[in-house]
Amino acid sequence: MIKSTIGQSNITGLDQNLPELHVYQNVMSKEHSGTGLLWNQWDCNCASILDLQTRYFEQIREEFLEFICALGKSDIRGKKLKDHFRLKDGFSTWWISSLFERHPSCYGQNLFEIFKLRALEIHLTKNPCAALHLHGNNAPLAEALGQLCLALGIPFHRHAAGPKPSRSFRQRLKKALQSCSPTNTIFYAFKALHWWFATRRRFPAKPSVTPGKGLLLGTWFPNVDKQAAAKGHFRSRYWEAAHDALPKNLPVHWLFVHVDPKEKIQANVQLRDSLMPEHGKGDMTFWEECVTPSVALEAFSQWLSVAARARKLKAEVGKAFMWPNSHLNVYPHLRDAWHDSTQGGFLLDQLLCRKGIQAYCRAIGPQNACITSSELQSWERLLFEEQHRQGCPHVLAVQHSIVRDADFRFFVAPQQWTDSEFTRLMPHTFYANGKAGLMAMRHGGFAADRLDMVEAVRFMYLAEAKPLPEVEPQRLLVATSYFAKETEEMLKLLAEAANSSSAPLLNNIVIKPHPFLPVDHLVEKYFSSKPVIADGPIENHLTPGTVVFAESGTSVALLVLCRQLPLLLYIAADTFDLGIIQADTPVARIRTVQDLISALPPKPLGCTIDDYFCLDTSLPRWHELFNKIFQNGNHQ
CATH class of the missing domain: 3.40.50.2000 (Glycogen Phosphorylase B;)
Known part of the structure; x- marks a missing residue:
């Protein structure tokens, strides 16, 4: 049993008649008196931290966005954290870190654990308890709750119960290799070589691009219209009828992000080569084709430099991970994401992608406009940054799918917009595909003057699905x-x-x-x-x-x-x-x-579906958009 001592607290003079709170990682035990709270499941017979997380979700989401914004600006050794990771061209790799990416998949289970901890802290502040008991064998959770109770002045007790979490041999070996800087460097040197031989070599040795000012479109491949492909024509299922609105007198440069397993690369390259771009003008390129051996070596050299600087900050960086308005330091939960962002595989992948996109943009030359099928992913931000650098007058993004409440890439802390580096990673305008996306992004802090709307071409098939007659459920x-x-x-x-x-x-x-x-x-x-x-x-x-x-x-x-x-x-x-x-x-x-x-x-x-998507099949907004970009054939 571990019992915390009373520390400095914002909950003073605890009433000893208050109930004790029992947190259960598994099934609730009826042996203990007091209030029960399940940690990782719902049960109609017991309260759950998951209910509290749902209740306080929007508040915690705002705090998370504020946390990420503040983390990049944190002062460490007299410099902002993001300044420690600048490349020779001035770009900071903070902007391509898994921490800044903000999608839950970049954090594993750890970000959700943080949201639960913060929900519990809010609950304890509003509803004090005489003591908190943890029933389980999760050591990191016990440490986090112990520190939280210490800060709040609540006695903490830990009761071992249930199975202990374990890691596989492979996970333990990877952790051991990464914990030592020489072996970490060797590990990722082999990873870079593996990427070259297992992935890059499956693509053509060099891209086939035709320089020319026109329209750059970024999307995923190979989701193509099979009927059009059978006739040798390229139509992306993500752009659908928008193909018909594309300018017919200008080259269209398609930049592809390959999303199939690497074993399908060669087949998808053959598929790409069998298709003609829209109106026969332009080209279609995977960014990997633009990564030559020298470009790959330069990316790995950048990784070595950033990793070396990150290791020097190891002893001090943890203090920057304080959650806003909270006693929580979340570094223990985000330590792996920090490593992956600054000296791990995520950083290496992003540096390779950045070099490939830069080489591609140089190959096709300056463009009139750049548009992506958008989920505001890191490859898009890298493309936006390079197009802004080249002076592209119309850097745009069109919503690809749905703005999900927990896809934090679509939500922005208001103070983030004051950072010119951040705005260079964003489009001039983000076009939502309906009212739901537009309202969600406005509510989530995306700059209102950068938002607009076009028809949801990817979901236009829904326009044909009409309501069914209402009858008794059967x-x-x-x-x-x-x-x-x-x-x-x-x-x-x-x-x-x-x-x-x-x-x-x-x-x-x-x-x-x-x-x-x-x-x-x-x-x-x-x-x-x-x-x-x-x-x-x-x-x-x-x-x-x-x-x-x-x-x-x-x-x-x-x-x-x-x-x-x-x-x-x-x-x-x-x-x-x-x-x-x-x-x-x-x-x-x-x-x-x-x-x-x-x-x-x-x-x-x-x-109704109209509350979500703009489904006007005549695409007036798309035509207006292209007319605005290419006014009267004036494409300076």
Whole structure:
């Protein structure tokens, strides 16, 4: 048992009659008196930190954005942190760090743990307790809670319970290699060589580009229209009808980011080479083609320089990781992200990408305009920076998908806009693809004078999906996800609800699994009365009288909005909700068995697809955009 001493606190004079708070990492024990709080799951019989994280999410998101902004400007040894990582051309690699990237996937589980810790701190400040008990075997969590309780003046007790977290041999070996600077350097030297031979050599030795002023379009490959490809024409599924609005008298330079496994590179290069660019003018290039041996060596040389400087800051950098308005120092949770950002693989990958994009932009020359299919990813920021450097008058981004509440790349601390380095990494204008994206970005701190809207060409097929007649609910259609863990948890919850409730819809279940993740074994494992497993396109199963229960991240929800069928969303436990339907949309969110039972029969949807996307098939906004860029054929 570890017990903290009373430290300086903003909670003074604790009432000894206050309840004690027990935090459980696993299933709640009934042996202890006081208030229980589950740490990593939902349960209708016990409060959960996940509920607190949801309640305080927007506040903590704002603090996170403020934290990232302040971290880059933190004073370490008399210099801002970002200034310690400047390259010879003045660019700071802070802007391509996994820390600045801000997407939850860059942090693993650690960022969500921070959000939970901060939610608990807010809760304890508003609702003091006489003591806090942790039941579990997670040493980092115990250390964080112990320090938090010390700062708040709350006695802390740790009770070992449950299995101890463990790392695989491979993880332990990688950690050992990275902890020593010589072996870390050797490790990433081999990683650079591996990238060259396993990835780069599969691309052509040099790009085939035609210099010329025109339009630069950045997107992912190979998601192409197969019917057009069969005729030898290139149409990206991400740009769809926007191809028809492209200027016909100028070259169009396509910059591709390859998203398939490296084993498919050669096949995708052959596919690219078999296609003609729009109107036969322009070219199509993967950025990797522009990385020559000398360019790769220069990128690795930059990595060596940045890594050496990062190691010198090791003893002092931790103090910069204080969370805003909080007692939390989050360096223990972000130590791995810091390493990856300053002396690890993420930094190396970004430096290679930057060199490739720079070489590409030099090869095609200055452009009239640059537009990306945008999720504001690091490759886009590198492209924006280079186009600003070349003086491109129209550096633009068009929303690719949905602005998810927990995709923090779309949200910006207001003070970040005062940094000219940051603005050079942003487009002149970000075009949302509908009202939902536009409102989310305005609310999230993106500069209002840099926002506009165009039609959602990627989702234009939804314009043809009309509402279905409203009839009495007759069956529950379950749409599962691509991810195995979430799918199993969702089906387990569904089975428990079906086994414990007589609700008619739970006796008529049809499961439509993701095409790449069969669920037969899970149905066999959890259901006493087996539901139907459907196949074929999901659209075929969206019929009148159907209630849809979908994993929150699947695109099925968009079709359901179009068809105006009742919708329930499954929210996975212990992770950020990266769902397509935004949090302020009035739709039932299912976290527990009781949530599902209580939500049946569901209420009608409170929104339509027009609340999300601009779906005018004549594309007036796109035509207006290109007319503005290329006024009267004047392309100086």
